[in-house]
Amino acid sequence: MSFDLILRVAGIGLLVGIFAIILSEAGKKEQAQMVTIAGVVVVLYMVVQGISDLFVLVKSVFKLY
Amino acid sequence: MEIAQVIGLAIIVTVIGAVLKQIKPEMALQLSILAGVAIFLLVMDKIRLVVELLQKLADQANVSSYYLFIVLKIVGVAYLAEFGCQICKDAGENALAVKVELAAKIFVVILAIPIIVAIMESMMKLLA
Numbered sequence: 001m002s003f004d005l006i007l008r009v010a011g012i013g014l015l016v017g018i019f020a021i022i023l024s025e026a027g028k029k030e031q032a033q034m035v036t037i038a039g040v041v042v043v044l045y046m047v048v049q050g051i052s053d054l055f056v057l058v059k060s061v062f063k064l065y
Numbered sequence: 066m067e068i069a070q071v072i073g074l075a076i077i078v079t080v081i082g083a084v085l086k087q088i089k090p091e092m093a094l095q096l097s098i099l100a101g102v103a104i105f106l107l108v109m110d111k112i113r114l115v116v117e118l119l120q121k122l123a124d125q126a127n128v129s130s131y132y133l134f135i136v137l138k139i140v141g142v143a144y145l146a147e148f149g150c151q152i153c154k155d156a157g158e159n160a161l162a163v164k165v166e167l168a169a170k171i172f173v174v175i176l177a178i179p180i181i182v183a184i185m186e187s188m189m190k191l192l193a
Contacts, residue, residue, distance in 0.1 A: 003074065009099050010081040013092030021088065036089070043095045050102040055145070057106060061113045062141025063134050 005050065009043050016040075071104050094156050105148065135180055139173050146172075 016039030023032035059065065078100040085093040116137060123133045146169030153162035 003103070006074070006078060006096065006099050006103055009092070009096050010078075010085065013085045013089050013096060014081075016092065017085065017088030039089075040091055040095070043092060047095050047099050047102075050099055054102045054105050054109070054148075057109045058141055058145055061109055061116055062137045062144070064138050064141045 005046060009046060012039055012043055067107060071107060074100060074103060097155060098152055101148065101152070132180060132183070135176060139176050142169055142172050142176065145169075 016035055019035045020032040023029075023035060078096060082093045082096055085096060119137075120130065120133065123130055146165055150162045150165045150169075153159070153165060
């Protein structure tokens with residue numbers, strides 16, 4: 001999971017940033033905001049999945065039930 | 066040489082994060098959280114080996130695995146709390162980080178109650 005997920009997040013972040021800049025330069029502030037929010041939500045979904053993986057593993061290693 | 070893997074990952078994430086922080090700070094934060102998760106996952110497999118070794122040693126020394134599991138649970142709680150606390154601190158939410166630490170301390174004390182009771186009981190036995 002580790003490395004390509006991180007690169008994916010970095011790529012999404014850069015793309016969203018560039019799209020937001022282009023859209024706001026073109027005078028579409030609302031769409032730029034939407035793109036930013038959508039990007040954050042998508043990335044948050046991945047981050048939450050990663051954290052849940054981590055928690056499950058920690059629970060099984062340290063026998064935290 | 067898995068340490069090289071970890072260091073490489075951290076350096077790459079640091080560089081990308083420095084770029085990302087200028088255009089999208091919220092994405093940079095999430096990237097660093099994910100990097101932390103990845104490194105923890107990498108380390109966790111090693112920790113599992115250490116825990117298994119400890120369990121074996123405890124079995125050989127006839128230490129009740131009940132107490133060993135309590136100690137392990139405390140280590141796990143402290144570990145997770147540290148993780149969450151550092152994420153909050155990274156995002157500048159120092160107050161939230163302190164609260165996470167407080168909650169972790171309370172949970173640790175609650176987990177440690179059986180050990181404290183056992184120590185008290187053995188002391189009573191010695192004194193009586």
